[in-house]
Amino acid sequence: MKLLFEISKEGHGCDLLPALDVPEAVLPEKERRDTPLPLPQLSEIELSRHYTRLMKRTFGVNSGFYPLGSCTMKYNPRINEDMASLPGFKDIHPLQPEHTVQGCMEVFSETEKALCEITGMDAVTFQPAAGAHGELAGVLLIKAYHASRGDTGRTKIIIPDAAHGTNPASAAMAGFTVVNIPSDAEGCVDVEKLRAVAGDDTAGLMLTNPNTLGLFDKNILEITKIIHDAGGLNYYDGANLNAVMGIVRPGDMGFDIVHLNIHKTFSTPHGGGGPGSGPVGCKAFLREFLPVYQIVENEGKYSFSDPAKTIGSVKAFYGHFLVVVRALTYIRTLGAEGIRYAAIHAVLNANYMQKKLSEYFDLAYGGLCMHEFVLTLRRVKEETGVTALDVAKTLLENGIHPPTMYFPLIVHEALMIEPTETESKETVDEAIAVFKKVYDMIQTNPKQLHEMPLTTPVRRPDEVGAARNPRLKFVESQIV
Numbered sequence: 001m002k003l004l005f006e007i008s009k010e011g012h013g014c015d016l017l018p019a020l021d022v023p024e025a026v027l028p029e030k031e032r033r034d035t036p037l038p039l040p041q042l043s044e045i046e047l048s049r050h051y052t053r054l055m056k057r058t059f060g061v062n063s064g065f066y067p068l069g070s071c072t073m074k075y076n077p078r079i080n081e082d083m084a085s086l087p088g089f090k091d092i093h094p095l096q097p098e099h100t101v102q103g104c105m106e107v108f109s110e111t112e113k114a115l116c117e118i119t120g121m122d123a124v125t126f127q128p129a130a131g132a133h134g135e136l137a138g139v140l141l142i143k144a145y146h147a148s149r150g151d152t153g154r155t156k157i158i159i160p161d162a163a164h165g166t167n168p169a170s171a172a173m174a175g176f177t178v179v180n181i182p183s184d185a186e187g188c189v190d191v192e193k194l195r196a197v198a199g200d201d202t203a204g205l206m207l208t209n210p211n212t213l214g215l216f217d218k219n220i221l222e223i224t225k226i227i228h229d230a231g232g233l234n235y236y237d238g239a240n241l242n243a244v245m246g247i248v249r250p251g252d253m254g255f256d257i258v259h260l261n262i263h264k265t266f267s268t269p270h271g272g273g274g275p276g277s278g279p280v281g282c283k284a285f286l287r288e289f290l291p292v293y294q295i296v297e298n299e300g301k302y303s304f305s306d307p308a309k310t311i312g313s314v315k316a317f318y319g320h321f322l323v324v325v326r327a328l329t330y331i332r333t334l335g336a337e338g339i340r341y342a343a344i345h346a347v348l349n350a351n352y353m354q355k356k357l358s359e360y361f362d363l364a365y366g367g368l369c370m371h372e373f374v375l376t377l378r379r380v381k382e383e384t385g386v387t388a389l390d391v392a393k394t395l396l397e398n399g400i401h402p403p404t405m406y407f408p409l410i411v412h413e414a415l416m417i418e419p420t421e422t423e424s425k426e427t428v429d430e431a432i433a434v435f436k437k438v439y440d441m442i443q444t445n446p447k448q449l450h451e452m453p454l455t456t457p458v459r460r461p462d463e464v465g466a467a468r469n470p471r472l473k474f475v476e477s478q479i480v
């Protein structure tokens with residue numbers, strides 16, 4: 001497929017700027033370019049066709065089954081987009097005076113109330129731009145809390161080995177030493193190991209429950225108590241909230257801080273670097289440390305107020321506002337019952353699929369799962385040479401998006417599947433039939449799987465090469 005630069009033709013450009021409605025300001029000579037900016041020139045239809053072609057080459061939630069585990073790639077209802085395109089929401093500027101954006105501040109405030117109710121927390125900041133950024137802000141709250149008490153010996157954060165990779169990264173970025181604890185045979189926290197490492201150097205624990213294996217830790221109250229008894233705080237990675245929202249709350253499980261991925265659980269589309277939002281909720285005793293720009297309401301008027309001992313700013317301005325508009329729309333559309341139903345259906349779909357697929361592939365851990373489950377293709381690889389990557393590519397060839405591969409790291413040849421609640425039984429059955437087809441191919445001719453996919457726009461890209469030597473700039477001589 002050709003790039004915009006290659007389709008470009010001098011004179012085809014279609015830029016139409018609106019009439020100037022402010023006094024014209026001329027840039028000083030020394031600030032100006034010597035040569036015009038080499039932007040591609042295309043007519044509107046050429047541009048439209050280019051992006052339509054690109055879109056057709058891409059597999060998204062709107063193209064078909066997309067069971068990406070640990071990421072909740074769920075359907076984004078269109079009404080969310082309608083609300084996010086209202087001029088009063090989309091045409092505002094972060095420097096506008098407070099009295100001109102009262103409605104937008106009300107959106108933040110209402111979403112804060114809803115998220116407090118859903119998580120069992122007392123206050124929320126919307127500044128963090130995504131989940132991992134929320135983790136960093138949350139871990140900085142832990143740091144500020146201990147520092148404010150003069151408790152400076154707490155330098156360690158405990159993290160289970162099944163954790164999302166961003167957890168240890170965030171703890172390390174905040175200056176903590178990470179202590180890893182292994183999972184037990186059931187895939188949950190090894191309580192005795194946790195008891196052995198918790199102590200007066202423990203700043204806190206970072207945990208997601210259900211964990212990234214899709215398992216709900218039944219010892220959760222004991223786990224959070226061990227940390228509290230040791231003087232540490234409990235941090236909940238809320239990216240897996242889709243399984244439990246409306247049913248059980250991190251605040252009631254003994255957690256003090258939680259980040260949410262509202263671009264996952266609350267339906268804003270993500271992937272491809274789209275805007276996220278990783279609000280952080282905390283219990284009342286941590287409110288004074290939250291990042292700047294907390295919104296307070298006084299007799300129906302909203303204003304910004306910085307918490308007394310704020311950790312400061314983690315991002316410019318207030319957060320990704322339109323993502324918050326979508327989340328509030330989603331929450332209001334579903335209501336308390338609908339939120340609960342979404343979780344119930346997500347868990348039902350995952351368990352149905354787990355049960356059916358266990359007839360063909362090995363489960364990493366048995367028993368009931370939550371929103372996702374993990375297959376291990378270790379035996380398949382040993383017996384036939386077919387890897388999780390081969391299976392993923394064969395699924396793509398057969399019209400469904402592959403699940404997450406090779407995560408969590410503690411499972412060999414992992415495939416992690418999360419169907420989400422919006423898929424019908426018919427769609428899930430079709431997906432199961434595709435997995436069965438792949439299973440049959442492995443039995444009859446395993447070698448053919450190494451060649452997959454055959455008909456997708458891209459077959460097996462050199463992902464390492466793309467990461468190590470990214471080509472980020474158009475250079476004419478490099479066209480091949």
Ligand SMILES: *Cc1c(COP(=O)(O)O)cnc(C)c1O
Nearest residue numbers: 070071130131132164166239276
């Ligand atoms: C997605 C995810 C994160 C990171 O969130 P980003 O928005 O991608 O930064 C953290 N923890 C878990 C369990 C996740 O699934």
